[in-house]
Amino acid sequence: DSGVTQTPKHLITATGQRVTLRCSPRSGDLSVYWYQQSLDQGLQFLIQYYNGEERAKGNILERFSAQQFPDLHSELNLSSLELGDSALYFCASSGGTGTGANYGYTFGSGTRLTVV
């Protein structure tokens, strides 16, 4: 157990629907990052939150949004789903401050989203 909790582990939904993925960071970590990984592809950075505020944005579609709550858990909302959105979605957390390996990322086990 990495300490980063993602739910659900698996999700199957139809095109056009909306889903919410949830992430609880490792205790004490202030930063949360969301990544998308399609089959046989690399990790694509979506968005980062630090202590409740958006810190950095990657190639996140307008149909996707995220937020980080006061208790530091984060949710990734995916709407108007398309077949191409089928992927593994990883959440990672880090200390966000300090130096060295302290701000290395710890990943959750991911949510496998299948859009049919």
Place this chain on the structure above:
Amino acid sequence: GQNIDQPTEMTATEGAIVQINCTYQTSGFNGLFWYQQHAGEAPTFLSYNVLDGLEEKGRFSSFLSRSKGYSYLLLKELQMKDSASYLCAPTGGGNKLTFGTGTQLKVEL
């Protein structure tokens, strides 16, 4: 921006040594991480280099040359379970990691 270059695939024999190279160009560089990812699983931390030189940790070692924008991961005494994708991740501004597409290592008997 960030640019990371790793070989796409490598094959090695059980018990052998393999070196996975990574070259990068990034702004705001602080250090470089290596992660291991088995298919369908989360990436897991292997090593972190901030200073030039070799960091050894058991069967795995990682090297960094900041001036050359170059790193490598060295895996010794390869085991079948080492078959995985190895991700090079230099740090950028705001402590953000950018991951390369990874090197898929296949260990054969």
